[in-house]
Amino acid sequence: MADTLTTKRAMPRRALIGWIALHVIIVVGAAVMFFPFLWTLITSISPGAGLGVTPSLVPENPSLEAYVRLFSELPFLRIVGNSLLLAVITTLVQLFTSTTAAYAFSRLPFRGRGVVFAVYLATMMIPLQVLIVPLFVELKTFGLLNTYLGALLPTFASAFGIFLIRQAINQVPRELDEAATLDGAGHFRIFWTIVLPNIKPALATLTVFAFMGSWNSFLWPLVVLRKPELQTLPIALAGLQGQYTTEWDIIMAGSVVSILPMLAIYIFAQKYVIQGVAASGIK
Amino acid sequence: MVAAAWISLQKWNLISPMEFIGIGNYANLLSDPETSEVFLHTVYYIVGYLPLVYIGGLALALALNTALKGRSFLRGIYFLPVVTSWIVVALVWRWLLNPSNGIVNTVLAFFGIAGPGWWSDPVWAMPSIILASAWKDLGFVMVILLAGLQAISPDLYDAAKVDGAGWWRRLTSVTLPLLSPSTFFVLIISLINGFQVFDQVYAMTGGGPNGASEVVVQRIYDLTFRYGAAGEASALSWMLFIVILAITLIQVRGQRRWVNYG
Numbered sequence: 287m288a289d290t291l292t293t294k295r296a297m298p299r300r301a302l303i304g305w306i307a308l309h310v311i312i313v314v315g316a317a318v319m320f321f322p323f324l325w326t327l328i329t330s331i332s333p334g335a336g337l338g339v340t341p342s343l344v345p346e347n348p349s350l351e352a353y354v355r356l357f358s359e360l361p362f363l364r365i366v367g368n369s370l371l372l373a374v375i376t377t378l379v380q381l382f383t384s385t386t387a388a389y390a391f392s393r394l395p396f397r398g399r400g401v402v403f404a405v406y407l408a409t410m411m412i413p414l415q416v417l418i419v420p421l422f423v424e425l426k427t428f429g430l431l432n433t434y435l436g437a438l439l440p441t442f443a444s445a446f447g448i449f450l451i452r453q454a455i456n457q458v459p460r461e462l463d464e465a466a467t468l469d470g471a472g473h474f475r476i477f478w479t480i481v482l483p484n485i486k487p488a489l490a491t492l493t494v495f496a497f498m499g500s501w502n503s504f505l506w507p508l509v510v511l512r513k514p515e516l517q518t519l520p521i522a523l524a525g526l527q528g529q530y531t532t533e534w535d536i537i538m539a540g541s542v543v544s545i546l547p548m549l550a551i552y553i554f555a556q557k558y559v560i561q562g563v564a565a566s567g568i569k
Numbered sequence: 570m571v572a573a574a575w576i577s578l579q580k581w582n583l584i585s586p587m588e589f590i591g592i593g594n595y596a597n598l599l600s601d602p603e604t605s606e607v608f609l610h611t612v613y614y615i616v617g618y619l620p621l622v623y624i625g626g627l628a629l630a631l632a633l634n635t636a637l638k639g640r641s642f643l644r645g646i647y648f649l650p651v652v653t654s655w656i657v658v659a660l661v662w663r664w665l666l667n668p669s670n671g672i673v674n675t676v677l678a679f680f681g682i683a684g685p686g687w688w689s690d691p692v693w694a695m696p697s698i699i700l701a702s703a704w705k706d707l708g709f710v711m712v713i714l715l716a717g718l719q720a721i722s723p724d725l726y727d728a729a730k731v732d733g734a735g736w737w738r739r740l741t742s743v744t745l746p747l748l749s750p751s752t753f754f755v756l757i758i759s760l761i762n763g764f765q766v767f768d769q770v771y772a773m774t775g776g777g778p779n780g781a782s783e784v785v786v787q788r789i790y791d792l793t794f795r796y797g798a799a800g801e802a803s804a805l806s807w808m809l810f811i812v813i814l815a816i817t818l819i820q821v822r823g824q825r826r827w828v829n830y831g
Contacts, residue, residue, distance in 0.1 A: 312632050316646040319704070322661050323649065325672060329664065340670040416806040418789065419799050502654035504768045505786075509794075520656040524772045527660065534664050541657045552652045556645055559652065563709060564716035 323545070330539040341535075352539035361515055362522070366543065368511075369501060369519040372434065376441045376500035377493055384447030384492060385485075389477050391448070392455040393463065406448070414440065414506060422509055436510045437518075441500060447492050450562065454488035455481055491562035494555045501548060519544045594804035604805070606780070607788045608812075610695065614784060615763035617699040618706075623755060625703065626710030631744075633711070634718045644715075648708035655705070655768035662701035663688060663773055691781035694774045698782060702769055710755050717751030718744070749828045757820055764813050785809050 331348045332341035356362050390396075391403050414421075421440065422431075430436035462480050471479070482489070504520045511517055517525070523540050530536045552559060598604045629647060633640055650658065665671050666687035674684030688697045721744065729739045745752075767786035770776060776783035776791070783791075785805065792802035 308632055308635065309637065312629075312637065312643060315629070316643050319650065319707070320646050322665060322704070325665065326661050340672060340675045416810045419793055419803045419806065422793075423799075498652055502656075504654070504656055504771075505790075520654050520768075523654075523656045523660060527663075527772070534667075537660055538664065541660055544657050545653055548652045548654075549649075552649070556648075560644070560648060560712050563651075563712045 326538045326541050326545070329534055330542050331535075333535055335533075335535040335538075352533075352535040353543075356536055356539050356543070360522070362540075362543070364515055365517050365519055365522045368434075368516060370547075372437060372507075372518060373497050373500040375434075375438055377496040379438070379442050380444050380447050380496040381489065381492060383443045384451045385477075385482065385489070387443070387448050388451035388455050389473075389481060391452050393473070393476075393481075403452075406445070418505070418509060425510060431510060432513050432516055433510075434516075437507050437516075440506060441503075444492075444496065444499075446495065450492055450565065451485065451488055453565070454485040458484045487558060487561065490555060490558040491565075494551060494559050495562055497551065498548060498559075594801045595808075597801060598804055598808065603780075603783075603788065604808075607783050607785045610782060611764055611766065611784045613695055614699060614702075614766055615760065617696065618702055618763060619756075619759050621699065621703040622706050622710045622759065623752070625707050626714055626755070629707065629711040630714035630718055631740075634715060644708075644711070647711055650705045651708045653705065656772045658701055658705045659769045659772035662697065662704070666697050666700075688774050688782075689778060691778050694778060694782040698766075698770055698773055701773065702766070705769075706759075710759075713755055714748065714751050717748045721747045746829050753820070753824055753828045757817060760816055760820070761813055764809060764816075 328343065328345060329335045329341050330352050331350065332345040333347065333349050333351045335341040387406075391399060396402075425431050425436045425439075430439070458481055462484075463476050466476050466480055502520060503518075504524075507518045508521050508524075511521065519540075523537075523544060526537045526540050633644055633647075637643070665673050668674060668684070668686040668689050671684075671687070673687075677684040685693045687693050725743050725747070726739060729743050734742065765786055766784050767790070770782060770784050770787050771790070774782045776787040786809070789802045789805050789809070792798045792805065
């Protein structure tokens, strides 16, 4: 009798301890995951950090000196502008190419559509690294080295984008198209007034991913944009290391400048980012 | 692709005219010990990185799949590094793992442990890169696996509980088999990305010290732009592509054995 009593009471207690332990572990884990961001911010406002100095958790003389130096000693405003320009154009162009191509793959029954779709995706899944030398040569031949256009060209079509948007368009009921066709609407009207308004979440996901891909891209801009005034943020950041070897406050200030826009977009569109990743995992 | 194949048969430094040397570049690469070194380093990276992100991501996904307070906020925090660029990740970790006054070694010193030289030490350079990469990608793997977990019907767990299956048994007999499509996706993506690892290596160690963390793509970049050996770089690109293709095909073939599309 006594035995059953204790086990009955012990069970919820064990479950409770497990529940608390789970919370503690997951919250501590999140703190550990977040700490590098916090440390970056702290370092960036602790002047003199790095020259044999580890900043303290609460900066003694917080100042924005590192940011001031960053923007005055380097063409950093121009660099941020370059990144922004490339990211915005990439995003707009990808939205256009992905939606139109996906519409064709979803709604226009042409011969060999499946094969074309497969080949299209396959060619775009070839890693950039394999193509870097011939692409470089091609750009050089056309005089596109050190131009924005050269940096942009390979980003204009995205396999991920076409795939994502096609999945979304396939979900739009075809009855809507048919009703519109009866009303005399052509493909353009159907695309613009029926399909696009019905795939807004997918469009949001693609917008975030296209922007993020461009904002964070490194290898291709590194190869194409070799003039200092054309550099994008990631390349300028990699360069900061050579210039300010031990002045970690400046390097971290540059990192903060690079993180902030993505962070803003992420907070705003977190749902779509996570949905996009989750959707890519489910075939 | 065809152009890459053509260039790979030439001796060329990007500037002077090409000189056809047939398979000479491939022969050079195969006899150069550097080539096997960079492939070995790349495999070392993958072998260190993959279990770390998979087990970590799975543990997080399982934990966040329970009725946890503030779940979406926590998920947001774990996912944050995913949207950060590799260069920033590399710089931040270079600073965290700074041998002389980085925070990690400072904390270790507080406990009386002499921290290693991390990225400045040939032995610790690759583990440093693996650590930073796992930190960045953990949230990505977590979200993929979480989506997979949420597709598993709760009825199955109830049935398993009725049969007296404990937590571990439910994990190995219900969760993992039904999660295999997501696991497969993570595996494929990680292997493809792993063989192409470059950004974080370039910014964290530049392949150093003394080539200790030089990976395949870093080598392709160096051959092209540092040593003026574009032909050899193209040949190496092709070798990398064939390796990635072969491994992906083997995976796709092998999936029937263990991936369960129920």
